[in-house]
Amino acid sequence: MQAFETYLLKIAGISIDEVMLLTSELKRLSFEKGELLLKKGAICRHSFFVEKGLLRSYMLDESGKEHVIQFAPENWFIVDRSSVYFNDASESYIEAIEDTEVVLIGEDFICKANETSPAFRRFNDKLLHNHIRHMQKRINLLLGATAEVRYLRFIEMYPDLLLRVPQWMIASYLGITPESLSRVRKELAHNNFKTN
Amino acid sequence: MQAFETYLLKIAGISIDEVMLLTSELKRLSFEKGELLLKKGAICRHSFFVEKGLLRSYMLDESGKEHVIQFAPENWFIVDRSSVYFNDASESYIEAIEDTEVVLIGEDFICKANETSPAFRRFNDKLLHNHIRHMQKRINLLLGATAEVRYLRFIEMYPDLLLRVPQWMIASYLGITPESLSRVRKELAHNNFKTN
Numbered sequence: 001m002q003a004f005e006t007y008l009l010k011i012a013g014i015s016i017d018e019v020m021l022l023t024s025e026l027k028r029l030s031f032e033k034g035e036l037l038l039k040k041g042a043i044c045r046h047s048f049f050v051e052k053g054l055l056r057s058y059m060l061d062e063s064g065k066e067h068v069i070q071f072a073p074e075n076w077f078i079v080d081r082s083s084v085y086f087n088d089a090s091e092s093y094i095e096a097i098e099d100t101e102v103v104l105i106g107e108d109f110i111c112k113a114n115e116t117s118p119a120f121r122r123f124n125d126k127l128l129h130n131h132i133r134h135m136q137k138r139i140n141l142l143l144g145a146t147a148e149v150r151y152l153r154f155i156e157m158y159p160d161l162l163l164r165v166p167q168w169m170i171a172s173y174l175g176i177t178p179e180s181l182s183r184v185r186k187e188l189a190h191n192n193f194k195t196n
Numbered sequence: 197m198q199a200f201e202t203y204l205l206k207i208a209g210i211s212i213d214e215v216m217l218l219t220s221e222l223k224r225l226s227f228e229k230g231e232l233l234l235k236k237g238a239i240c241r242h243s244f245f246v247e248k249g250l251l252r253s254y255m256l257d258e259s260g261k262e263h264v265i266q267f268a269p270e271n272w273f274i275v276d277r278s279s280v281y282f283n284d285a286s287e288s289y290i291e292a293i294e295d296t297e298v299v300l301i302g303e304d305f306i307c308k309a310n311e312t313s314p315a316f317r318r319f320n321d322k323l324l325h326n327h328i329r330h331m332q333k334r335i336n337l338l339l340g341a342t343a344e345v346r347y348l349r350f351i352e353m354y355p356d357l358l359l360r361v362p363q364w365m366i367a368s369y370l371g372i373t374p375e376s377l378s379r380v381r382k383e384l385a386h387n388n389f390k391t392n
Contacts, residue, residue: 059336059339059340060340061339061340062341062342062345065340067340069332069335069336080332081328081329081332082325082328082329082332085322085325085329086325086329088329091332091333092336126281128324128325129277129278129281129282129324131328132277132278132324133277133278133281133284135328136265136276136287136331137287138335139265139331139334139335139338140255140265140287142335142338142339142371143255143257143263143265143338143371144255144256144257144258144261144263145257145258149258175338175339
């Protein structure tokens with residue numbers, strides 16, 4: 001059984017029979033580090049579930065500067081949901097930070113799964129609301145939190161990413177400069193030293 | 197027929213018979229300017245649909261500063277969705293900026309409507325995705341847009357709010373200082389004058 005099937009069984013609470021039925025036709029793809037899974041302007045056709053590796057989504061602002069929207073390590077979904085749902089041109093890019101293996105989750109899969117499995121429907125609804133919860137927290141942090149608080153929340157959300165993601169990408173995700181991030185890390189290290 | 201029923205009929209595309217069936221038990225409330233509909237720490241039990249007036253949601257940061265999350269004039273919904281769905285303590289406040297009349301939309305209404313009306317189910321799903329689309333655009337603007345671009349997007353989204361909302365609240369929504377907002381408005385007025 002592969003990572004996505006295990007995820008549906010253990011995290012989504014879907015029975016083994018339903019998992020087997022639903023996942024028999026799923027497609028998997030591999031991407032090399034640096035490859036793009038989605039480009040700005042294209043229509044996003046799938047959610048990507050990461051079985052191995054690490055993806056990120058990012059946008060470019062008017063001056064061409066990159067801003068990281070989300071990271072997706074193992075067992076995370078990543079998608080431009082507006083583009084999939086509304087057929088909007090995507091505003092973001094999705095890129096492989098490491099060599100990555102994904103499952104492609106299309107709208108056809110979601111529809112079929114929603115129809116055949118009440119457990120999947122509840123899970124998918126929860127996934128949508130979880131996405132909203134994450135985005136709301138992100139907006140609150142961007143509007144009102146110091147660099148230090150943003151960094152601490154990042155560590156909570158992505159505990160295993162600190163060593164896998166370059167510092168400038170973390171700073172970009174936090175909406176702060178690499179210099180601010182460096183200062184925050186030094187202050188936290190200093191405070192830890194004092195209290196231990 | 198009141199504003200919410202008209203909305204379901206015309207915007208959500210739900211048949212008149214279904215609208216009558218679904219809305220017969222809905223509750224309405226009135227709030228005076230300045231009243232709170234939701235406080236931080238409480239569990240949000242309803243979405244509010246604004247039939248008349250104007251609401252806003254906001255949060256307080258660690259230093260006690262207010263940050264406006266959303267405005268909701270007539271025909272908008274406003275809710276702390278994470279709180280309703282996950283029973284989380286709300287992180288935000290909802291306040292009446294004007295005397296306001298709302299319809300209370302509880303989870304019991306949503307469940308019943310989802311079960312009895314496929315049209316409502318499609319509409320509710322679209323509403324969720326629209327919420328996600330708005331939040332994603334908000335994050336993109338907060339991460340990467342100039343004060344001027346943020347202000348122009350605000351005017352697009354809330355064309356009738358410029359005269360109903362104090363400037364400091366607009367600045368707070370945009371994540372900029374009132375001084376920056378004032379500068380942006382002057383520059384835009386100056387450029388309009390030059391090109392007309």
